[in-house]
Amino acid sequence: MLHESRQQLLTTDKKATQTMIKPSDASVWASCIRRVWLDKHQAGQVNIGVSDFDQLLRDSGLEYETAVLTKLQQQYIVHKAYSIKHTRELMQQHVPVIYQGRLLDEQQSLIGYPDFLILHESGHYQAADVKLSHSANKKSIQIQLGLYRRILNNQLPALVFLGDGNTATLGDETKPLVDRFITDMEALLAMDEQPTVRYSHSKCRICPYFERCTPEFEANEDVSLIYGIHGNSANHLASMGLSTITQLANSCAEAIPDVPHLKGYKKKHHAILQAKAYQTGEIYQLNDITLPEGMWIHFDIEDNPLTTTHERHVYLWGLLATPYSFNDFDYVWTDDETQDYQGWINFLEKIDNYRTQYSTFVLAHYSNHERTTIRKYAERYAMKDHATVVWLLGNNSPLFDMQKAVVDNLVLPLKGYGLKDICKHKDLVNFQWQDEDSGSQWSVVQFSRFLAATDPHAKLKLKNEILSYNRDDVMATRQLEEWLRNINSSKIRTIKEMN
Numbered sequence: 001m002l003h004e005s006r007q008q009l010l011t012t013d014k015k016a017t018q019t020m021i022k023p024s025d026a027s028v029w030a031s032c033i034r035r036v037w038l039d040k041h042q043a044g045q046v047n048i049g050v051s052d053f054d055q056l057l058r059d060s061g062l063e064y065e066t067a068v069l070t071k072l073q074q075q076y077i078v079h080k081a082y083s084i085k086h087t088r089e090l091m092q093q094h095v096p097v098i099y100q101g102r103l104l105d106e107q108q109s110l111i112g113y114p115d116f117l118i119l120h121e122s123g124h125y126q127a128a129d130v131k132l133s134h135s136a137n138k139k140s141i142q143i144q145l146g147l148y149r150r151i152l153n154n155q156l157p158a159l160v161f162l163g164d165g166n167t168a169t170l171g172d173e174t175k176p177l178v179d180r181f182i183t184d185m186e187a188l189l190a191m192d193e194q195p196t197v198r199y200s201h202s203k204c205r206i207c208p209y210f211e212r213c214t215p216e217f218e219a220n221e222d223v224s225l226i227y228g229i230h231g232n233s234a235n236h237l238a239s240m241g242l243s244t245i246t247q248l249a250n251s252c253a254e255a256i257p258d259v260p261h262l263k264g265y266k267k268k269h270h271a272i273l274q275a276k277a278y279q280t281g282e283i284y285q286l287n288d289i290t291l292p293e294g295m296w297i298h299f300d301i302e303d304n305p306l307t308t309t310h311e312r313h314v315y316l317w318g319l320l321a322t323p324y325s326f327n328d329f330d331y332v333w334t335d336d337e338t339q340d341y342q343g344w345i346n347f348l349e350k351i352d353n354y355r356t357q358y359s360t361f362v363l364a365h366y367s368n369h370e371r372t373t374i375r376k377y378a379e380r381y382a383m384k385d386h387a388t389v390v391w392l393l394g395n396n397s398p399l400f401d402m403q404k405a406v407v408d409n410l411v412l413p414l415k416g417y418g419l420k421d422i423c424k425h426k427d428l429v430n431f432q433w434q435d436e437d438s439g440s441q442w443s444v445v446q447f448s449r450f451l452a453a454t455d456p457h458a459k460l461k462l463k464n465e466i467l468s469y470n471r472d473d474v475m476a477t478r479q480l481e482e483w484l485r486n487i488n489s490s491k492i493r494t495i496k497e498m499n
């Protein structure tokens with residue numbers, strides 16, 4: 001087939017399918033129906049860039065897809081499809097495997113691009129996709145594969161080549177979800193006005209429409225802006241006449257009936273205080289904060305989920321010990337996955353050294369990720385009975401999750417309780433990272449560049465940038481520790497709210 005004719009076919013496909021329902025709409029639909037509506041109705045009006053991290057995920061996905069393609073090519077003759085028409089021709093010829101096929105059902109307005117179409121002994125084709133995910137339970141994967149099955153219109157289950165090397169099958173169990181997706185998408189495509197939705201801190205802050213949607217939520221004083229108020233709870237509260245932050249702040253917990261995700265006095269009381277904090281910027285203290293005794297060492301890891309072994313590789317175990325200056329930053333670094341075991345052992349040795357040095361010490365971290373990672377490494381290397389591991393994960397563990405201490409005891413004027421939310425806030429900890437753009441995803445991108453770099457100077461520069469970011473993270477948790485101690489000694493104005 002000539003290059004020009006392939007281009008013509010692609011253009012024809014694009015024009016014919018612009019307003020159709022695509023399996024790729026599924027992940028956006030599962031996240032926010034307004035985002036789907038905006039994607040379909042405002043295409044081109046907002047610059048939807050791809051973040052470096054998303055690009056890295058795409059590249060890794062393509063790399064894995066190529067690896068699966070190579071494996072299939074060792075067993076079958078694989079034909080690449082260039083258009084809907086070409087896919088149909090290849091299917092009519094009963095070729096063994098079609099790569100990047102294009103499936104169209106004009107009647108149902110459905111279009112799908114399965115990575116592979118594999119000829120089954122029954123003479124029908126079976127759709128297969130390559131996913132980095134280790135499970136096929138995700139809604140978006142079920143819908144995508146379910147849609148391919150619907151267009152193919154046969155009884156064969158679809159296949160998912162998972163990121164951990166396993167293959168999952170998806171059959172008729174996906175039908176109800178696919179039905180709901182299609183019905184919803186048809187309604188969304190027919191709507192002239194954007195659908196009403198609620199704010200979600202985790203989804204909205206990374207959405208390209210954030211600047212467009214947030215002013216509306218704020219102008220309406222939408223209660224979903226309040227930490228702990230789920231969108232579904234907000235809908236139920238609104239149906240009872242409680243739809244603004246002011247109304248919530250002026251309520252009393254006993255008068256609010258139980259609604260989904262907001263049941264019981266404690267949660268409702270917390271939500272009311274959170275609404276008050278949002279309005280006034282004040283800090284509410286629910287309980288005294290108990291900080292463990294001992295020498296505090298701040299701890300934060302950087303890990304890469306995109307590995308060839310499909311297990312997260314900790315490339316940096318970062319630590320900050322007394323007197324907590326810039327130069328007290330200590331760490332274990334590994335250049336790549338082949339050093340994974342050595343990095344883990346070096347980390348345990350460092351912990352043993354601290355243990356010898358300090359009779360009691362606290363290993364302070366923010367969120368449960370560090371503890372979970374230590375447990376996973378102990379399982380990975382069959383070291384659950386190793387003395388240091390037993391101590392780290394046992395009843396007298398030195399690990400201390402500062403996030404839990406904050407969330408359990410304080411109500412802060414924040415929409416989220418991530419380390420940066422609380423530390424960067426000028427009226428709270430007020431610690432600023434040297435690199436404004438740095439973050440855990442940024443770190444993974446830098447590490448992937450480090451892996452790819454061949455020039456030693458470029459490599460060192462990337463490593464230093466990652467170290468600098470991790471050092472800021474542990475210095476931030478140190479600042480947070482001091483801030484919490486000041487709260488305990490009443491140096492920071494709080495409003496006491498004893499339960």
Ligand code: SF4
Binds near residue numbers: 210
């Ligand atoms: S900003 Fe939030 S509400 Fe708006 S489209 Fe994005 S995810 Fe949906």
